[in-house]
Amino acid sequence: MGRRTNYDKQPTVPVGPVSACHVGWPAIAERLQGLRSRPRCVLVVECYPGVRVDEVKRAFTEGLAPSLVVDARQAYRHGSDVERLCAPYLGDDPVFGRMNRLTLGDFFDPGRQASLQGRIEKMREGLAVVVGAGASLLADPDVLVYADMARWEIQQRQRRHEPTAIAVDDHAETPGAQYKRGFFVDWRAADRLKRDALDRLDFLLDTNDASAPKLIDGDDFRRGLAETASRPFRVVPFFDPGPWGGQWMKEVCDLPGDAPNYAWCFDCVPEENSLRLGFGSQHVEVPALDLVLQHPRELLGDAVHARFGAEFPIRFDFLDTMGGGNLSLQVHPLTEYIQDRFGMHYTQDESYYLLDAEPGAGVYLGVKEGIDREAMVRDLRRAQEGGFRFPDEEYVNRWPAKKHDHFLIPGGTVHCSGKGSMVLEISATPYLFTFKLWDWDRLGLDGRPRPIHIDHGAANIQWDRTTSWVERELVGRVEPLAAGPGWRTERTGLHEREFIETRRHWFTGTAPHDTGGGVNVLNLVEGEAAVIESPTGVFEPYVVHYAETFVVPAAVGPYTIRPHGAASPGEHATIKAFVRTRP
Numbered sequence: 353m354g355r356r357t358n359y360d361k362q363p364t365v366p367v368g369p370v371s372a373c374h375v376g377w378p379a380i381a382e383r384l385q386g387l388r389s390r391p392r393c394v395l396v397v398e399c400y401p402g403v404r405v406d407e408v409k410r411a412f413t414e415g416l417a418p419s420l421v422v423d424a425r426q427a428y429r430h431g432s433d434v435e436r437l438c439a440p441y442l443g444d445d446p447v448f449g450r451m452n453r454l455t456l457g458d459f460f461d462p463g464r465q466a467s468l469q470g471r472i473e474k475m476r477e478g479l480a481v482v483v484g485a486g487a488s489l490l491a492d493p494d495v496l497v498y499a500d501m502a503r504w505e506i507q508q509r510q511r512r513h514e515p516t517a518i519a520v521d522d523h524a525e526t527p528g529a530q531y532k533r534g535f536f537v538d539w540r541a542a543d544r545l546k547r548d549a550l551d552r553l554d555f556l557l558d559t560n561d562a563s564a565p566k567l568i569d570g571d572d573f574r575r576g577l578a579e580t581a582s583r584p585f586r587v588v589p590f591f592d593p594g595p596w597g598g599q600w601m602k603e604v605c606d607l608p609g610d611a612p613n614y615a616w617c618f619d620c621v622p623e624e625n626s627l628r629l630g631f632g633s634q635h636v637e638v639p640a641l642d643l644v645l646q647h648p649r650e651l652l653g654d655a656v657h658a659r660f661g662a663e664f665p666i667r668f669d670f671l672d673t674m675g676g677g678n679l680s681l682q683v684h685p686l687t688e689y690i691q692d693r694f695g696m697h698y699t700q701d702e703s704y705y706l707l708d709a710e711p712g713a714g715v716y717l718g719v720k721e722g723i724d725r726e727a728m729v730r731d732l733r734r735a736q737e738g739g740f741r742f743p744d745e746e747y748v749n750r751w752p753a754k755k756h757d758h759f760l761i762p763g764g765t766v767h768c769s770g771k772g773s774m775v776l777e778i779s780a781t782p783y784l785f786t787f788k789l790w791d792w793d794r795l796g797l798d799g800r801p802r803p804i805h806i807d808h809g810a811a812n813i814q815w816d817r818t819t820s821w822v823e824r825e826l827v828g829r830v831e832p833l834a835a836g837p838g839w840r841t842e843r844t845g846l847h848e849r850e851f852i853e854t855r856r857h858w859f860t861g862t863a864p865h866d867t868g869g870g871v872n873v874l875n876l877v878e879g880e881a882a883v884i885e886s887p888t889g890v891f892e893p894y895v896v897h898y899a900e901t902f903v904v905p906a907a908v909g910p911y912t913i914r915p916h917g918a919a920s921p922g923e924h925a926t927i928k929a930f931v932r933t934r935p
Contacts, residue, residue: 358881358897359605362628362635363586367576370632374567380557381415383567387495388416388479394472396493397483398549399424401538402506402516403499403559409483411565420475422491424484427464428519434459435520438537446528446803447784449536451695456486456541459519465490485518485542488549497567498549499557500638502626503539504590504618507531518542535784543641547662550574550646558636566636568629573638574646576629581647583891584884584911586902587625587640592616595794595802598676600708600774604899617670619901620873621781623663640664653870653906655933665698666852666873666929667781668901671769674710679768680788680802681716681744683809686764690785693808699763700786701850702779705927706757707877707899710772714750715759717767718822719815723747729810732789736804742790749819751827756877756925758856760826762849764814776875778846778854778929787812830856839863844927853932858925862914865904865928872904872930874913879924883916 374383387393397412399405405425413421428434437459441452472480472491482491510516510530515523518538522530556573558566591607594615601607601614618624622640629636641664643651648662656665671679684700691697704715719728728747735742744750748766751759753773761767761779766789769775787809788802796802817826831843838861846852857863858878865872876882876896884894884902887910895916896902904911915924 357604357606357899359899360586360897361589361605363588364628364630364635365576365580365585366630367579368572368631370634372568372572373631373634373636375564375634377411377415377565380411380565380567384416390479390494392475392477393494394480394482394491395495395497396487396491397481397497397499397557398488398545399483399485399499400501400546401485401518401534401542402501402509403485404562405484407562408499408557408559409481412481412483416479416481418481419478420471420480422468422472422480422482424482424487424490425519427460427468427486427490429459429461431520433461434518438533441536442533447532447805448694449532450693451536452540454537454541456518456545457489458541460486460489486545488545495555496549496553497555497557498546498553499559500642502560502637502639503624504626505560506534543645546642547645550642556636556638558638560637566634568631568636572631573629573636577643577646580627580643581650581905582907584894584902584904584908585627586896586900587620587622588628588637589617589619589625593797595796596673596677596679596771598672598674598774600674601670601672613676614672615676617672619670619875620666620668620903621783623781623783650907651871651905653867656870656906656931659931663781664871665780665931666871667777667779668873668875668929669777670707671704671773671775671777673769673771673773673775674708677771677794678716678792680792681742681748681766681768681790682786682788683766683812684761684763685785685787685808685812689812690782694785696782696785698780698782698851700780700782701763701846701852702761702777703846703854704759704761704769705776705778705844705877706753706755706773707776708774709754709757713753713772714770715753715767715773716744716748716750716770717759717761717765717826718749718817718819719747719766719813720749721818721820725813725815729806732806735790735793736806741793744790749822757828758830758844758854760829760845760847760850762847764812765817765822765826766813776877776927778852778927780850780852836864837861851932852929855928856925857913857928858923859914860923862912864910864912866910867904867906867908868930869906870930870933871906872928873901874904874926874928875899875901877925877927879915879922881916882913882924882926885912885914886910887912
């Protein structure tokens with residue numbers, strides 16, 4: 353199958369010395385003890401949804417002995433009022449909601465908010481601690497601590513049925529329902545407040561590890577983000593099992609063997625992944641989204657930022673079916689559909705790049721010539737009802753797939769990866785808008801049927817993407833572009849309907865690159881290791897290993913990539929994605 357590599361599961365951006373990172377509640381309290389010497393001080397601890405507010409409040413109360421403690425949750429609306437506020441955006445679908453403009457202030461009851469603000473204002477001397485999601489809306493802080501939370505850790509807490517929502521107790525909800533609320537409501541509202549807080553926070557508090565909370569100064573946090581935006585970097589990947597998952601990542605990425613399989617890896621999805629900022633032997637883990645919010649122009653480039661705002665539009669993830677099963681048969685929405693129904697302004701166009709494949713592997717892509725579309729939808733509904741196997745071979749093309757093949761999948765195209773494939777999925781990033789059509793008569797890992805969305809799917813399937821069209825437009829589109837001493841470049845996609853462009857570079861020597869004023873996302877798809885270097889010394893040489901995804905910020909400009917180390921002989925290759933900004 354694969355081979356064990358030096359794949360780094362905990363990439364870190366070095367920022368400062370270990371002395372700059374205060375680990376454990378006693379050390380954190382000691383760092384903040386000086387606040388008690390002020391005649392009057394309001395310490396606000398703004399908490400991202402998912403942070404254990406009770407734990408933080410207790411630690412600051414015991415460690416600092418404040419004169420006043422205010423819990424922002426006391427200002428929230430009643431749960432029933434919050435449910436009515438969120439209902440138009442959550443709806444009753446188990447997966448999909450609607451994007452919106454809610455803010456943390458919308459969760460506050462005006463009377464309760466005014467009462468708490470009055471209590472804080474009346475305190476003439478001593479230390480006040482104000483804590484919770486939205487705490488900074490209750491007082492103008494003398495000192496602002498931001499307790500941040502990695503999205504992956506929030507999901508782990510949801511799977512343990514911990515409450516993670518704003519103003520409602522959601523611990524009895526399914527993890528999927530908790531995630532949906534976070535994605536469409538809570539995280540959006542919190543990120544709007546965070547965007548302003550990043551510039552003015554005095555301290556960053558990392559509570560991802562309950563046994564080892566960590567505090568760093570705001571200036572060190574911002575310096576770490578600025579450093580990251582000026583050099584190649586990797587986000588922290590995370591791996592998850594699934595009903596169709598395989599065994600390739602377990603071996604190649606040296607993952608724990610206690611999971612039955614690994615289906616997904618988010619290797620570069622900055623809204624979901626995190627960054628590790630290193631302080632000697634310690635590190636602080638923060639959402640990679642903080643970098644996007646704080647340095648969008650340096651990271652994305654002016655043209656990409658102008659088009660997408662502070663959103664990272666390129667997604668790299670792994671789909672492992674080596675020794676597993678087929679993905680669900682699916683389709684992604686058309687642009688106008690995702691705009692009208694869900695409030696997103698672009699859709700999940702994507703592609704499958706084959707990192708590896710077993711003999712006989714295949715990719716399902718497009719419908720066959722001359723099929724009866726009504727019959728196909730009818731058979732999908734029969735299969736959903738149970739007792740009937742959807743005859744995929746009658747309706748959907750299955751293309752043979754081998755290592756380094758690249759299949760293009762614009763929105764509206766029926767598709768899925770077949771078993772025996774290791775896919776690097778290169779796509780746009782609306783995240784969860786996948787309409788499953790059929791799931792091969794299986795249950796999820798929780799023993800429940802996975803949600804199927806035939807109505808949404810049928811409304812988006814492009815029935816003219818038949819065998820001949822797919823073969824011409826989406827399969828095997830490799831175009832040689834340029835070559836030099838020890839390198840050559842090919843265009844492998846994406847389709848003209850998609851805004852992402854890809855380039856594959858093969859190299860035995862030094863291959864020249866340039867961000868061209870836009871963010872580049874790359875993966876080392878062949879070779880043991882490579883080193884990224886700046887011809888002008890803008891950044892220190894950066895080493896990546898096989899299958900690792902890395903980001904080169906737009907601000908970097910020219911850079912080179914070459915094989916690294918004596919143990920990395922032969923021809924290497926990277927696949928690079930960037931936003932197409934010119935016709």
